[in-house]
Amino acid sequence: MSETIYVGVDIGGTAIKVGICSAKGDLLHTFEGPTGTEQGTQKILANIAGYARRIVEESPYDWEQVAGVGIGIAGFIDMAKGFIKFSPNLPLDNVPLKDILEAELNKKVRVNNDANVAALGEAWGGAGRGVHSCVLYTLGTGVGGGIVVNGRLIEGFSGMGGELGHMSIVPDLEAIQCGCGKMGCLETVSSATGIIRMAHDAVSRGDRTTLADVENIMAKEVFDAAKNGDEVAQRIVSRAAYYIGKSMATVAVVVNPQRFIIGGGVSKAGEFLFEQIRTVFHKYALDKAQEGVDIVAAELGNNAGVVGAAGLLLDA
Amino acid sequence: MSETIYVGVDIGGTAIKVGICSAKGDLLHTFEGPTGTEQGTQKILANIAGYARRIVEESPYDWEQVAGVGIGIAGFIDMAKGFIKFSPNLPLDNVPLKDILEAELNKKVRVNNDANVAALGEAWGGAGRGVHSCVLYTLGTGVGGGIVVNGRLIEGFSGMGGELGHMSIVPDLEAIQCGCGKMGCLETVSSATGIIRMAHDAVSRGDRTTLADVENIMAKEVFDAAKNGDEVAQRIVSRAAYYIGKSMATVAVVVNPQRFIIGGGVSKAGEFLFEQIRTVFHKYALDKAQEGVDIVAAELGNNAGVVGAAGLLLDA
Numbered sequence: 326m327s328e329t330i331y332v333g334v335d336i337g338g339t340a341i342k343v344g345i346c347s348a349k350g351d352l353l354h355t356f357e358g359p360t361g362t363e364q365g366t367q368k369i370l371a372n373i374a375g376y377a378r379r380i381v382e383e384s385p386y387d388w389e390q391v392a393g394v395g396i397g398i399a400g401f402i403d404m405a406k407g408f409i410k411f412s413p414n415l416p417l418d419n420v421p422l423k424d425i426l427e428a429e430l431n432k433k434v435r436v437n438n439d440a441n442v443a444a445l446g447e448a449w450g451g452a453g454r455g456v457h458s459c460v461l462y463t464l465g466t467g468v469g470g471g472i473v474v475n476g477r478l479i480e481g482f483s484g485m486g487g488e489l490g491h492m493s494i495v496p497d498l499e500a501i502q503c504g505c506g507k508m509g510c511l512e513t514v515s516s517a518t519g520i521i522r523m524a525h526d527a528v529s530r531g532d533r534t535t536l537a538d539v540e541n542i543m544a545k546e547v548f549d550a551a552k553n554g555d556e557v558a559q560r561i562v563s564r565a566a567y568y569i570g571k572s573m574a575t576v577a578v579v580v581n582p583q584r585f586i587i588g589g590g591v592s593k594a595g596e597f598l599f600e601q602i603r604t605v606f607h608k609y610a611l612d613k614a615q616e617g618v619d620i621v622a623a624e625l626g627n628n629a630g631v632v633g634a635a636g637l638l639l640d641a
Numbered sequence: 642m643s644e645t646i647y648v649g650v651d652i653g654g655t656a657i658k659v660g661i662c663s664a665k666g667d668l669l670h671t672f673e674g675p676t677g678t679e680q681g682t683q684k685i686l687a688n689i690a691g692y693a694r695r696i697v698e699e700s701p702y703d704w705e706q707v708a709g710v711g712i713g714i715a716g717f718i719d720m721a722k723g724f725i726k727f728s729p730n731l732p733l734d735n736v737p738l739k740d741i742l743e744a745e746l747n748k749k750v751r752v753n754n755d756a757n758v759a760a761l762g763e764a765w766g767g768a769g770r771g772v773h774s775c776v777l778y779t780l781g782t783g784v785g786g787g788i789v790v791n792g793r794l795i796e797g798f799s800g801m802g803g804e805l806g807h808m809s810i811v812p813d814l815e816a817i818q819c820g821c822g823k824m825g826c827l828e829t830v831s832s833a834t835g836i837i838r839m840a841h842d843a844v845s846r847g848d849r850t851t852l853a854d855v856e857n858i859m860a861k862e863v864f865d866a867a868k869n870g871d872e873v874a875q876r877i878v879s880r881a882a883y884y885i886g887k888s889m890a891t892v893a894v895v896v897n898p899q900r901f902i903i904g905g906g907v908s909k910a911g912e913f914l915f916e917q918i919r920t921v922f923h924k925y926a927l928d929k930a931q932e933g934v935d936i937v938a939a940e941l942g943n944n945a946g947v948v949g950a951a952g953l954l955l956d957a
Contacts, residue, residue: 401929457798472895479790481897482773485930488894493887493925496812505927571809578804579788579895581797609809611821613717614801 329392332377332432333635335442336369336398338362338414343376344631345384350450352625352632356380366416374429393433395637396422397442397630404480407436435637439630441478441487443623444471446633447586451625458582461623462489462569464591467504468512472580477640479580490516494572511572515565517544517591523561532557548594565591566598570605577606577614588623595622645708648693648748649951651758652685652714654678654730659692660947661700666766668941668948672696682732690745709749711953712738713758713946720796723752751953755946757794757803759939760787762949763902767941774898777939778805778885780907783820784828788896793956795896806832810888827888831881833860833907839877848873864910881907882914886921893922893930904939911938 328348335342337360344355358376361368377394381387400412407423426434437445444453444461453459453473463469470489472479479486490512491505500509513519521539524547528539534557535550536542550558573585585606587599603620610618625632644663651658653676660671674692677684693710697703716728723739742750753761760769760777769775769789779785786805788795795802806828807821816825829835837855840863844855850873851866852858866874889901901922903915919936926934941948 470894474795479795479896481930482899482934483897483929483932485894485897485927488897488927488930491894491927491930493890496814498812507925507927509925510927574809575891576895578786578801578807579892580795581799581801581804583798609823609825611801611804611807611823611826613799614797614804614807616799618798 328386328390330381330386330390331392331635331638332381332394333442333631333633333637334373334377334394334396335439335630335634336360336373336396336415341372341376342627342631343380344628344635345380345386346450346632346635350454350632350636352450352628354380354384355628355631356383360415362415366420369415369417370420370422370425370429374426377430391432393435393638394426394430395442395634396426396434396436397439397634398422398436399439402436402438402484404437404484407434409436433638437478437480437634437637438484440469441471441480442633442637443469443588443629444473444487444586444633445478445636446625446629446631447588447623448473448476449636449639450632451629452586452621452623453584456583458580459584459586460487460489460573460576460580460582461586461588463589464516464569464587465589466516466518468516469589472582474580474582489572489576492572492575494568494575511568515569515591520544520547520561520565520591523564524558527557527561534558544591545593548597552597562594562598563601566601567605570602571609573602573606573620574609577610577618581614583618585618585620586623587620588626588629592622644702644706646697646702646706647708647951647954648697648710649758649947649949649953650689650693650710650712651755651946651950652676652689652712652731657688657692658947659696660944660951661696661702662766662948662951666770666948666952668766668944670696670700671944671947672699676731678731682736685731685733686736686738686741686745690742693746707748709751709954710742710746711758711950712742712750712752713755713950714752715755718752718754718800720753720800723750725752749954753794753796753950753953754800756785757787757796758949758953759785759904759945760789760803760902760949761794761952762941762945762947763904763939764789764792765952765955766948767945768902768937768939769900772899774896775900775902776803776805776889776892776896776898777902777904779905780832780885780903781905782832782834784832785905788898790896790898805888805892808888808891810884810891827884831885831907836860836863836877836881836907839880840874843873843877850874860907861909864913868913878910878914879917882917883921886918887925889918889922889936890925893926893934897930899934901934901936902939903936904942904945908938
């Protein structure tokens with residue numbers, strides 16, 4: 326068998342997922358093992374290499390067929406060097422991951438951040454398959470983003486391409502400070518955290534709402550209440566949707582993608598949320614920048630990272 | 642002589658400018674002739690081809706050294722096909738310009754819009770020379786834009802990449818309708834037209850200002866009044882600068898360019914304007930997306946178009 330295969334590795338705080346993809350972006354095999362965070366840096370590195378070898382050994386493919394190994398990880402990364410500058414969840418700060426793994430595996434290695442690889446995964450083998458360009462919004466604890474044009478990530482000068490959660494989009498008069506230190510970032514209103522904060526604020530000030538137990542509230546409960554007619558919850562959802570749609574209208578005249586893809590936990594709210602986002606997008610986006618452009622749900626779920634990590638080798 | 646040269650053509654309503662560029666983006670020769678608009682489509686096409694041949698004939702170079710001919714023109718263009726869908730100033734609607742000129746000149750031809758070629762010109766041979774990526778804002782009657790990453794234009798799915806003037810950036814409560822039909826576009830406040838409109842509004846409602854003769858006022862007079870301490874004029878300039886800076890903070894987390902370049906007539910206001918833009922940019926842009934990023938003046942002036950048009954052949 327001379328078919329080329331692509332190995333992707335999605336490194337999380339507790340588990341490392343590895344996968345084998347075909348040249349078409351189909352996920353053929355996956356394997357998951359513990360990260361080994363508590364055992365330190367060397368153990369994590371050994372696990373990454375070990376799992377990558379193991380999934381190929383246990384598959385019908387040979388190591389010779391592997392085009393390379395791609396890695397997705399949360400943090401700030403020098404993508405050209407594959408150097409991890411800072412990793413929020415793992416003891417991998419200042420680790421030259423690409424160099425170490427290339428020496429260990431004798432294969433090309435590429436490293437990128439989790440939001441970017443998820444976007445590349447959706448572009449290659451998910452909801453963005455076959456389109457000219459797509460932008461992924463991952464609505465979770467924060468708002469992640471990634472932009473793929475003609476199969477390639479827009480990484481940016483210092484790796485900040487597609488950092489859509491930190492687009493300053495909320496006007497000054499209603500802006501709050503983001504965790505990044507700046508005012509009015511998209512993720513202050515459109516992440517799960519933002520939605521929960523708005524629910525908390527509304528209940529705290531005594532707004533008339535069915536929302537309760539706000540100390541433990543989840544974004545899903547806000548969406549459920551909104552669907553059931555709770556006006557406070559509807560206002561919160563509208564505000565989250567408004568700024569996503571408005572940020573998409575902005576992205577539409579910057580990179581003018583063919584498709585916007587929405588993933589992450591908050592996207593489970595489905596069409597109820599998507600319809601509101603589309604309405605705002607259509608209102609604000611330049612007509613010619615919205616022609617033929619759609620806004621759809623992500624398809625790969627938790628596999629986007631491993632598929633996209635494998636896809637980092639496509640330009641190798 | 643085996644050196645490869647690049648021919649650029651900048652088509653305006655009254656004049657066509659052609660130029661020869663070296664492989665480094667240096668403009669070696671230029672020639673300008675009438676467009677021939679009043680003589681119709683065929684005459685314009687003949688002029689383009691004729692001027693392109695003529696500049697090479699009159700230079701020390703041979704036609705064999707020409708890598709191709711690039712064309713910049715205002716309008717909506719199918720860039721892949723080099724097809725002009727709509728040209729606001731010329732009788733070239735629905736003209737397959739690339740096909741016609743390739744047949745006529747027996748060279749590769751590329752066509753793109755004026756804002757994009759200006760950005761490519763600055764990136765290749767102007768203020769963006771040698772940087773990873775740059776974004777050009779052209780502040781004139783409208784606000785034009787173009788984005789170049791690793792020497793290539795971000796054209797977008799339908800050619801709307803870098804249409805920065807139509808970024809909906811002004812909040813609803815203070816937004817007005819743009820010529821494009823949408824609300825709150827950057828060019829409603831940060832173009833010469835926007836600045837003049839704000840001056841006109843201020844005088845009409847009786848604001849205390851030294852601005853006068855607003856029917857014939859130019860943006861320069863507003864800048865001069867602001868520099869001389871006129872508070873109304875200062876407010877207008879601040880507002881124009883604020884939204885440019887804020888839009889740059891947005892672009893910084895979408896494509897994360899290394900350099901922002903400002904050209905066009907309004908940019909002649911110089912550091913007085915640029916300093917205000919930088920202050921806003923630094924306030925709103927994600928810290929890591931502004932590290933090492935600068936905001937500078939364009940360098941090529943009216944030659945940006947012809948240089949950038951020639952640069953369209955770089956990826957040929």
